[in-house]
Amino acid sequence: MYLPHFLLPLLILQAKTACAAIDETHFSSDNIIERDVAILGGGASGTYAAVRLSQDLNTSIIVIEPKDRLGGHVDTYVIPSSNATVEYGVQSYMKYGNAAAFFARLGVDIAAPNRRRLTNVNVDIETGAVLGGYNPPASTASTEAMKRWLTLAEKYESILEPGYWNFPAGNAIPAELLLPFGDFARDNNITDMAPLAMAISNVGIGGLKEVLTIDVMQAFGAPIVREFLAGTMFVPVGSNSLLYQRAHDLLRNDVLLRSRVIQTERDGSGVRLVVKSGDVTNRLIKAKRFLVTAPPSITNLKPLSLDPKEKAVFTTWTPTWSFVGLMTIPCIPENYSVSYIARGSAPADHLALRNYPYTLRFDSTGPLGQGLFRVLFATNYTISNEEAKGTIVENVHKLAAAGTLNATNSCKADFLAFSDHNSVLRRVSVETLREGWIQKLYGLQGHRATWYTGTLFGSDYTSNVWALTDTVLPRILKDLQ
Numbered sequence: 001m002y003l004p005h006f007l008l009p010l011l012i013l014q015a016k017t018a019c020a021a022i023d024e025t026h027f028s029s030d031n032i033i034e035r036d037v038a039i040l041g042g043g044a045s046g047t048y049a050a051v052r053l054s055q056d057l058n059t060s061i062i063v064i065e066p067k068d069r070l071g072g073h074v075d076t077y078v079i080p081s082s083n084a085t086v087e088y089g090v091q092s093y094m095k096y097g098n099a100a101a102f103f104a105r106l107g108v109d110i111a112a113p114n115r116r117r118l119t120n121v122n123v124d125i126e127t128g129a130v131l132g133g134y135n136p137p138a139s140t141a142s143t144e145a146m147k148r149w150l151t152l153a154e155k156y157e158s159i160l161e162p163g164y165w166n167f168p169a170g171n172a173i174p175a176e177l178l179l180p181f182g183d184f185a186r187d188n189n190i191t192d193m194a195p196l197a198m199a200i201s202n203v204g205i206g207g208l209k210e211v212l213t214i215d216v217m218q219a220f221g222a223p224i225v226r227e228f229l230a231g232t233m234f235v236p237v238g239s240n241s242l243l244y245q246r247a248h249d250l251l252r253n254d255v256l257l258r259s260r261v262i263q264t265e266r267d268g269s270g271v272r273l274v275v276k277s278g279d280v281t282n283r284l285i286k287a288k289r290f291l292v293t294a295p296p297s298i299t300n301l302k303p304l305s306l307d308p309k310e311k312a313v314f315t316t317w318t319p320t321w322s323f324v325g326l327m328t329i330p331c332i333p334e335n336y337s338v339s340y341i342a343r344g345s346a347p348a349d350h351l352a353l354r355n356y357p358y359t360l361r362f363d364s365t366g367p368l369g370q371g372l373f374r375v376l377f378a379t380n381y382t383i384s385n386e387e388a389k390g391t392i393v394e395n396v397h398k399l400a401a402a403g404t405l406n407a408t409n410s411c412k413a414d415f416l417a418f419s420d421h422n423s424v425l426r427r428v429s430v431e432t433l434r435e436g437w438i439q440k441l442y443g444l445q446g447h448r449a450t451w452y453t454g455t456l457f458g459s460d461y462t463s464n465v466w467a468l469t470d471t472v473l474p475r476i477l478k479d480l481q
């Protein structure tokens with residue numbers, strides 16, 4: 001369905017770049033940058049790769065990042081009156097792989113998360129009225145189900161983590177992994193863990209039952225479940241942004257912020273990238289290898305002039321729209337959390353909580369007395385940032401209209417901060433997976449001097465993408481020799 005719509009701009013772009021080769025004589029020597037590896041995107045995996053390559057692996061790098069900072073999904077709000085920080089993006093980390101050591105090397109102390117106890121209220125996503133008819137699983141039942149899920153996920157950990165280098169093809173793919181999660185969950189009596197799995201991982205927007213089990217493991221696999229159950233997750237002391245500020249200090253002139261690649265030439269011997277940074281004259285980057293860490297959506301990959309082999313893989317992603325923000329919402333009392341859920345989940349269909357085109361929740365964040373709430377909103381349909389804010393505010397008004405939490409006055413909700421985490425999801429069919437889609441995806445590693453890391457090439461969560469990156473970097477070094 002997405003194919004014709006996506007391919008059209010791509011074909012036009014290819015036609016355009018094919019006739020206009022990059023002319024090096026248009027760049028003064030000051031504006032030509034030569035490096036071993038050019039890194040597209042300075043989020044979790046791009047920043048990690050940049051530090052490891054330049055500081056540990058004697059490999060020169062340049063990072064190209066459109067935002068004005070490193071860190072990707074980390075969003076820290078600084079309260080102006082006190083300089084206290086509130087995290088409204090990434091919250092906490094697992095110790096998996098090299099993660100704790102990475103914080104230590106950048107001089108950032110870590111501590112156990114100090115989770116506040118919130119009272120959760122489930123409301124009907126259509127009306128905002130309390131959905132009293134829905135009975136969430138008891139916490140012991142949820143933990144027991146989560147333990148069973150961990151055992152099941154650990155069975156497949158060696159083919160999924162870190163990365164799919166050893167993933168089998170065709171009929172060798174374990175049949176269980178290709179079951180719709182609704183069937184898998186009932187077969188294995190794990191439906192009681194679904195509400196927590198969705199709350200922690202945000203998987204299942206539009207409905208969890210049809211998502212393939214392998215894709216639920218991508219979002220909520222063995223490493224995160226193990227650490228969640230063991231209580232070994234941690235938070236940085238100070239703020240989540242500190243690590244990325246320190247990394248930026250270390251990398252200094254090797255980071256181009258507010259920058260975009262607008263044209264590329266790639267072949268087996270290396271890449272040439274034209275980079276636009278604000279009003280500065282365009283620069284030419286000549287690199288031996290290219291490491292793509294930006295979400296590999298068709299939009300982000302447009303300037304890369306994809307070849308048919310690359311297009312065959314990258315046109316299969318499903319786009320997803322996801323937003324985080326920090327708000328003041330006077331009609332929700334502090335210490336509350338409000339989850340908007342589908343009416344059909346009553347009385348106890350936990351897998352049906354997200355059978356709706358969007359998902360929404362508000363969580364009181366503290367510091368106390370300021371009425372601050374983190375908002376998480378995600379849709380399975382195209383939506384702009386302004387429209388997303390509109391839908392969020394409408395849902396606050398629904399609470400007041402329904403008298404939920406005694407909200408009577410029309411409630412003036414305000415955004416202190418807002419950012420989008422739009423990306424793509426891997427949602428290919430069982431047939432496509434059996435036909436070797438994962439092998440085609442991994443077959444792109446090194447193709448046209450281009451390598452990939454980041455959440456779409458493995459599992460979600462920062463520590464997982466760092467561990468995946470640690471499996472990609474040695475391959476790039478070998479390729480460079």
Ligand SMILES: Cc1cc2nc3c(=O)[nH]c(=O)nc-3n(C[C@H](O)[C@H](O)[C@H](O)COP(=O)(O)OP(=O)(O)OC[C@H]3O[C@@H](n4cnc5c(N)ncnc54)[C@H](O)[C@@H]3O)c2cc1C
Nearest residue numbers: 041042043044045072073090091092294300454455461462
């Ligand atoms: C709401 C939310 C909460 C999360 N909470 C946690 C958590 O508590 N703990 C945890 O471990 N994980 C969490 N995650 C997951 C975590 O954010 C991801 O696993 C991780 O960021 C993935 O790293 P990445 O490098 O693949 O992508 P990102 O970190 O997203 O980095 C991609 C980078 O590419 C840049 N980019 C985008 N387009 C382009 C372009 N065209 N050209 C160049 N660069 C581009 C982006 O600006 C970004 O900096 C959360 C995710 C979300 C959405």
Ligand SMILES: *[C@@H]1O[C@H](CO)[C@@H](O)[C@H](O)[C@H]1NC(C)=O
Nearest residue numbers: 035036056057058059060480
């Ligand atoms: C680092 O790389 C440079 C250039 O590639 C090379 O000359 C030098 O010997 C390397 N140093 C080490 C310690 O490997």
Ligand SMILES: *[C@@H]1O[C@H](CO)[C@@H](O)[C@H](O)[C@H]1NC(C)=O
Nearest residue numbers: 078079080081082083084085
């Ligand atoms: C907040 O930090 C800024 C910059 O570090 C500083 O100038 C300012 O005085 C601080 N404000 C408060 C209230 O501490």
Ligand SMILES: *[C@@H]1O[C@H](CO)[C@@H](O)[C@H](O)[C@H]1NC(C)=O
Nearest residue numbers: 140141142144145189190192
């Ligand atoms: C299914 O799991 C629940 C807890 O989640 C447990 O109470 C129940 O006994 C289990 N049923 C079977 C048949 O194992």
Ligand SMILES: *[C@@H]1O[C@H](CO)[C@@H](O)[C@H](O)[C@H]1NC(C)=O
Nearest residue numbers: 205206207354355356357380
């Ligand atoms: C979005 O979710 C709704 C509700 O579950 C579903 O009916 C619809 O098919 C989904 N749309 C897409 C594009 O997946």
Ligand SMILES: *[C@@H]1O[C@H](CO)[C@@H](O)[C@H](O)[C@H]1NC(C)=O
Nearest residue numbers: 116117333334335336368369
């Ligand atoms: C919220 O909870 C904290 C303890 O975690 C308590 O000190 C505070 O009084 C509560 N605030 C309200 C408004 O109930």
Ligand SMILES: *[C@@H]1O[C@H](CO)[C@@H](O)[C@H](O)[C@H]1NC(C)=O
Nearest residue numbers: 119332333336404405406407
């Ligand atoms: C709403 O009002 C009722 C009746 O006054 C009270 O018992 C209840 O605690 C209130 N709820 C909240 C969330 O304030």
